[in-house]
Amino acid sequence: MRIAEVAEEYGISADTLRYYERIGLLPRVHRNTSGIRDYDEDDCMRVSFIKCMRGANVSIEALIEYMQLFEQGDATLEARKQILIEQRDAARERLERIQAGLDRLDYKIAHYDELLAGHGGSVPQCSKSN
Known part of the structure; x- marks a missing residue:
């Protein structure tokens, strides 16, 4: 092709x-x-x-290393698996940060719901735990 x-x-x-x-x-x-x-x-x-x-958000650098190992054959299976584990762990960390951001936004939206319902408000807050 x-x-x-x-x-x-x-x-x-x-x-x-x-x-x-x-x-x-x-x-x-x-x-x-x-x-x-x-x-x-x-x-x-x-x-x-x-x-x-x-x-899957695997970095270019990790992919380059993975492909180099792939070219070396089955003797690199464990090393390739380790790259994937590291990339998965990094993705989980990003997901946790995103979830924390979503939680803050949900808290803020609920705060505005209270304000709009006439329950007043005080100093702006990001979240209970900031």
Whole structure:
């Protein structure tokens, strides 16, 4: 497949695909006799995997390390698993911060509900626990 076809198939720009190749997320994609990139099935599977992991908020740096380990074979299974665990833990931390922010917003909205119901108010507060 040509780069434009892969870009359309996976919803990724051609520039992003070139970037992924340049930074090592994708191995050098084979080029035809005219010098045009010709993505094979393995390349497309990698693009799909990268898109999936980016959708899970795995960092580019972690993905680069993961893909380098992948190229080394099954001897790196534990190291690859550890990268995924670290990325999962980072995602959980982000989720906890987001949830705390949502909780503060819910508290503030409830405060405004009280104000609008005529129960008055005092000095603005962010939340009970700030």
